[in-house]
Every structure is written in C-alpha cells, then in structure tokens.
C-alpha cells in the first residue's frame with residue numbers, strides 16, 4: 001500500500017519544472033552544495049567540459065531529479081559516493097533512482113558538456129544569465145528558487161582572461177597558456193542568482209566606506225571610463241549605505257563587484273556580489289540628459305536594493321517574482337529621487353504607472369498581480385503591466401495604510417526572519433498585519449490575488465447631494481463584492497479655488513465631505529493617489545471639459561486627463577469633445593510630462609475613435625496646432641514630442657508635402673536634428689499614406705541607411721508598406737515561418753504597418769491568421785512577444801467586423817490556454833470600445 005502510494009506520487013517529472021516536482025524536491029533535500037568546475041576554451045564554438053559535485057542531505061532514500069535541458073549524450077558520467085549510477089535521462093532531467101541514495105549525506109558527481117544557451121558566449125568573453133530557470137540549460141541542478149545552495153566555483157580559462165563570480169576570487173594558478181581560478185564558497189543562493197563572467201575585461205577598483213568595489217568592463221574609450229568611473233562607484237556606495245541603514249542589515253554577500261556587458265539583455269541583473277549591467281546604461285555620453293542621469297542612478301539603486309530584496313530573501317516560487325521587482329523599485333525611488341529635486345517625481349510616478357496599468361486592468365483580459373504558475377517553463381508569461389505598473393501603485397498604498405515607519409519595521413523583521421531563505425507574499429502580509437488595525441489579508445485579496453479595478457462614482461455635487469454631502473460609491477465590476485481599501489486625495493474645485501481632502505476608502509460608500517455651496521467639480525483621484533475607474537458626474541464632466549487647462553496644479557491636471565480618457569473609453573464622453581479640449585489645452589500646457597501624455601491620447605483618439613471622413617475634416621486644424629507646438633518647444637525633447645505626434649497624424653496635402661520636404665532635407669527645424677531612425681520613420685509614414693513619390697522615397701531611404709542592421713530591418717519591413725495589396729499579403733505570409741519571426745521588433749513593425757488604420761479594410765484578412773499564429777508565437781518567442789503581436793495586429797482596427805472575427809476565433813477554440821485568451825481580450829478591448837462609440 002505504502003509502496004503503491006509512493007509510486008503514484010513519484011510520477012514522471014515531465015517537461016520543465018512543475019510545481020509538484022519543486023515541492024517534492026524542497027521537502028526531501030537539504031544542506032545543498034554545488035562544486036562546479038568549467039573549462040572555458042578560447043573559441044566560442046568549442047564545447048565546454050565541466051564537472052558538478054552535488055552534496056545534500058536526505059531524511060530517507062529518495063529519487064533525485066536534476067534539471068538538465070540538453071541532449072542526453074552531454075551527460076558523460078554520474079557517480080554516487082564514487083560508484084557508478086544508472087540514471088534515467090529525459091530531455092529536461094537526469095533522474096537518479098532512490099535505490100542509489102542514502103539517508104543522510106549524499107554526493108553525486110556528474111561529468112558533462114555544458115549547454116551554451118544561457119552562457120552568452122562571445123568571441124572574447126562570456127557571461128551567464130540564468131533567470132528565471134535557465135541554469136538547467138548550462139549545468140545539472142535543482143533549478144528552483146527555494147533550493148538555495150552554497151556554490152564553490154573553479155574556472156579554467158585562457159591566459160589573459162579575467163573572471164568574476166559571486167564568491168570572492170581566490171588563488172590563480174598559471175599553467176602554460178591557461179589559468180585556473182578558484183572562487184570562495186558563496187552564501188546560500190538560488191540557481192537564478194548564481195553567475196560568473198569571464199573573458200577580456202578591464203578592471204577598475206575603488207574603495208568606498210572601507211569596502212573595495214570592483215568594476216569589470218570592455219570600454220575602449222579611456223575618456224568615457226574616466227568621465228563615468230567616480231560617479232558609478234559613488235552611486236553604488238550611497239545605495240549600499242542607504243540600504244544598510246533602512247534595513248538595519250549589513251550588506252550580506254561579502255565582496256561587491258559589477259560587470260558592464262555590451263548589449264546586455266536587460267538594464268541589469270542582480271547576481272549576488274556580481275551584478276551584471278548593460279554597459280550603455282552606466283557609461284553615459286557627455287551629452288547625457290537629466291533623464292538619463294536619473295535613469296542610471298535608479299538602475300544602480302534598483303540592483304543594489306535587490307541584494308536584500310530577492311537575494312537575501314528570495315520568493316519561494318516565481319509567482320511572487322513581482323515582490324522583488326516592486327521592492328527594488330520602491331527602494332530605488334527612495335534612494336534616488338531626493339537627488340533630483342528639479343523633477344516632479346509625483347507626476348512622473350502617476351504618468352508612468354497609472355495609464356499603462358489601466359490599459360490592461362480595465363480589460364476583460366486582465367490578470368491578478370499574483371498568479372498561479374504551474375510550471376517554471378511558463379514563468380515568462382507572468383511579466384507585464386500588472387507587475388511593472390500596477391504593483392508599485394499597490395505597494396505605495398500599502399505603505400500609506402501601514403505608515404512609513406511601521407512599514408519599514410515590518411520589512412526589517414521580514415528580512416531578518418527569512419534571511420538566506422525564502423518567503424512568500426503571504427509571509428510578509430502576516431508580519432505587516434500585526435502592525436496595523438486594518439485587515440491586510442482582505443486588503444491583499446482585492447489588490448493582489450484578484451484581477452481588475454474598482455469603479456467609483458461621486459454623487460453629483462449640484463444635484464442629488466443630501467444637504468451638500470458628497471459621497472463616493474464603489475462598485476466591483478466583476479460582481480465579487482470586493483472593496484479595494486485605499487487612500488485618496490480628492491480634489492474639489494469651487495469658487496475659492498482647489499482644495500484636496502484626504503479620504504480613506506474602507507467600504508462601498510465613503511463620505512467625502514459636506515459643502516455649503518455645490519463645488520464646480522469633484523475629482524476623487526485629483527491628488528494622484530486613487531486607483532480605479534472614476535466615473536465623472538455630469539457637472540464635474542462639464543466643468544472639466546470646459547475648464548481643465550485652468551487647473552493650476554500639474555498633478556491634478558494629469559489625473560483629470562487620465563480620468564477623461566477612461567470616461568471616453570466608457571462612452572461617457574464624446575471623442576469629439578475630448579479632442580476639442582485637447583486642442584485648446586495643449587497650447588496652454590506648461591508641464592512637458594503632461595504635454596507628452598495629452599499628445600499620446602490625441603493620436604490614439606484620432607485614429608481609433610474618429611471615422612476617416614471626420615479625421616479629414618479635423619486634420620488641418622490639428623496639424624496647425626501641432627506645428628505651432630513644434631515651433632514653440634524649448635528643448636529638443638519637447639520639439640521631438642510635437643514632431644512625432646505631427647508625423648503620426650498628418651493627412652492633409654499640405655502637411656504631407658511639408659513632411660516630405662523635411663524628409664528630403666529641404667526644410668530644417670530649428671532646434672531639432674534628425675537621426676537615421678527618425679528619417680526611416682518619416683519615410684515609412686509617407687509610404688503608408690501613399691504619397692505620389694512613395695516608391696522612390698523608400699528606394700532613397702534604403703540607399704541612405706548607413707547602419708547595416710537598420711538596412712536589413714528596413715528591407716524586411718518594406719513590403720508591408722507597399723501600396724500593392726498582393727505584396728502586403730505576401731509580406732504577411734512570411735510570418736508563418738519561425739525563421740522569419742526571429743527578429744521580433746522587425747516583425748512587429750511590419751505587422752503594425754500591414755494593419756495601419758488607413759489600411760483597415762484590407763487588413764481584416766490578417767486578423768484570423770494572426771490569431772492562428774499566436775500559440776506558436778508564444779511557444780517560440782520572447783516573453784513580451786505574444787502581447788505585442790496582438791497589439792500590432794489589432795491596433796489599427798476599430799470596426800464591429802474585427803470584433804466579430806476575434807470572437808469567432810475564440811468561440812472555436814475550446815481548449816485555448818487561459819493566459820493567451822487574456823492576451824487576446826486585452827488587445828481587443830479598445831477595438832470593442834471604439835466599435836461601441838460609433
């Protein structure tokens with residue numbers, strides 16, 4: 001009976017790393033250590049010979065399933081305690097039957113050829129990047145975040161190479177043309193944080209606060225290094241000092257190195273004690289803007305904060321990956337923002353988080369922050385606006401509810417309690433819950449475990465208000481009865497001006513206040529805090545549509561624009577009225593961040609919410625307004641925002657003729673210089689409008705392009721721009737082959753032009769085949785590709801027919817994967833709303 005149960009429980013480990021397999025291993029294995037030995041050849045095409053010694057404890061004999069996603073012949077030998085072992089090999093695993101294992105200490109030795117896919121082998125250097133579960137592509141391991149291990153690494157490298165890893169570098173032993181390097185044993189780390197880089201690097205060293213910091217890089221321009229060096233060390237040192245003070249925990253990983261990689265996949269990756277960065281984010285040019293300096297400081301602070309949030313305490317499973325990202329950003333903002341007093345950080349937070357979060361959260365395809373994750377091979381699908389944009393808003397609300405100091409104390413306790421171990425979101429909430437009278441478990445359910453956002457409606461100030469009392473009513477659009485407790489700064493506008501009322505939402509009905517005179521408008525999110533759909537009452541809507549530019553405070557104006565856009569999408573505001581207001585407001589707007597946001601809405605409203613005849617009747621006035629804005633712009637970034645909007649909407653003969661002259665370099669714009677990419681975009685926008693010379697414009701543009709990568713990309717996208725429908729159809733057919741989809745930005749650009757609003761009628765034929773490709777795209781593409789593919793497909797459509805095509809497709813797919821279904825619904829959302837608005 002017992003034997004049968006065991007057999008049933010220990011099923012085939014299957015593909016990837018299922019949660020079941022992860023739980024089985026975490027329960028059985030403890031005191032894990034890896035001793036890894038890699039021999040790195042000078043040539044990147046030669047195989048890497050390697051050995052792994054894996055030591056661990058078992059409470060009783062148990063089968064051992066190692067992850068190793070490589071052809072079976074790459075496993076050369078496996079021994080246990082020196083005795084040869086017969087393993088079961090599959091595409092993803094090496095399984096050692098329980099009979100070979102013993103109670104207590106076990107030692108497995110595996111000789112193997114390392115896989116190259118996550119080693120990023122270049123001609124003169126390589127580096128590992130194992131997040132989220134890619135260590136198994138390189139070496140046999142337990143590739144799950146809650147089997148933390150101590151690593152001892154040895155590298156055998158060509159003479160002249162440098163190497164850096166998580167552990168401190170030990171003695172180097174020279175042998176003819178090779179060097180053997182040994183690294184000290186690390187603190188307990190999950191596989192995704194284990195890392196090394198080796199190759200031809202320069203090393204810069206500095207001492208800050210008694211700690212030695214080392215920077216590895218491959219920059220050949222000594223002036224560039226000199227210009228940035230001190231600032232880069234200083235930024236790391238101040239971030240470290242700040243984090244030690246905030247957490248009350250000294251930097252946990254001993255030595256501190258970082259490596260600047262050319263063309264690194266991300267901005268940075270927080271490998272403990274050996275952070276990897278994209279070199280271009282840290283080595284800035286002399287002309288660096290305030291934004292780039294702020295971006296660099298934020299990136300360094302973000303990765304440094306991860307040493308505590310993510311590295312010291314790690315999520316138990318990747319469904320909580322959002323936590324480490326949110327905390328790293330949250331800390332980075334606290335560390336960096338005070339050093340940039342000239343930036344309106346509140347406004348920046350509002351505009352860079354709320355609109356993008358709403359674009360997903362208002363749709364039927366939205367997902368909760370915390371999602372189920374059955375297998376780590378699906379971890380890529382967790383990433384998106386809900387994690388990157390909504391979660392930071394939610395965390396800021398949590399700090400407000402708990403209070404800054406208690407929140408910090410809770411985080412300290414959490415870091416101390418789970419140091420060098422793993423924790424879940426529930427573990428953190430349990431700690432914070434003891435520090436506040438609020439029921440945080442209920443709070444967390446609405447904000448983190450469930451999808452969607454609340455709908456708010458204020459009682460009309462001039463209308464039904466009882467003796468001048470204004471109340472705010474909350475509704476759960478998905479009818480689960482959820483309340484989203486949150487703090488609001490409600491803006492009330494009346495004859496005396498604007499004032500803000502702080503209000504805590506704790507139930508379905510909230511009193512904002514009692515007013516002798518009915519105010520002009522009530523904007524519940526006017527202070528930039530509230531999250532949800534704020535349905536405007538009639539008098540507030542009327543007032544804002546007439547007077548929004550008169551609001552003196554930039555954050556309230558921004559919140560009003562975000563709210564008006566939401567109300568437009570709800571068919572509570574006419575697209576025409578929205579555009580009329582934008583036309584009047586843009587020339588008066590003084591804040592560049594707001595200008596950018598309004599221009600973005602204008603372009604979207606113009607293409608998506610106006611029929612072509614109405615676009616044409618408005619085009620002339622719109623283009624003039626944008627040209628005036630361009631002339632007025634003070635900086636090149638302001639001018640560039642106005643110019644881009646003009647280029648994207650231009651439709652009149654006069655406007656297109658001017659754009660063509662600019663592209664032909666016959667006309668200059670004072671204060672704005674164009675790079676190659678700008679000219680390419682102009683040429684494409686002219687071509688899709690089929691200006692008489694479109695063909696020669698494309699020919700000339702192809703000639704003009706100097707950069708070989710961009711020339712190839714242009715040649716790839718070009719057929720999608722053709723006025724010849726058959727050529728466009730052939731251009732689409734290419735996407736059905738994987739080899740034509742490898743360069744995802746190229747594919748997306750072509751797909752966007754095939755489905756440009758001006759080609760909507762013809763492009764309807766691409767909708768169904770694009771949907772039919774989606775599963776393949778998800779299986780073979782990068783993590784953001786499926787969503788972007790659907791956005792590019794449906795971005796130019798606005799008719800009932802498109803909605804019908806998509807719904808028919810979904811109706812015919814009974815077993816369609818949930819996340820992909822959501823992806824389609826999110827991309828379809830605005831098409832549906834545009835169809836309704838007609």
Ligand SMILES: [Zn+2]
Nearest residue numbers: 302306325328
């Ligand atoms: Zn991060």
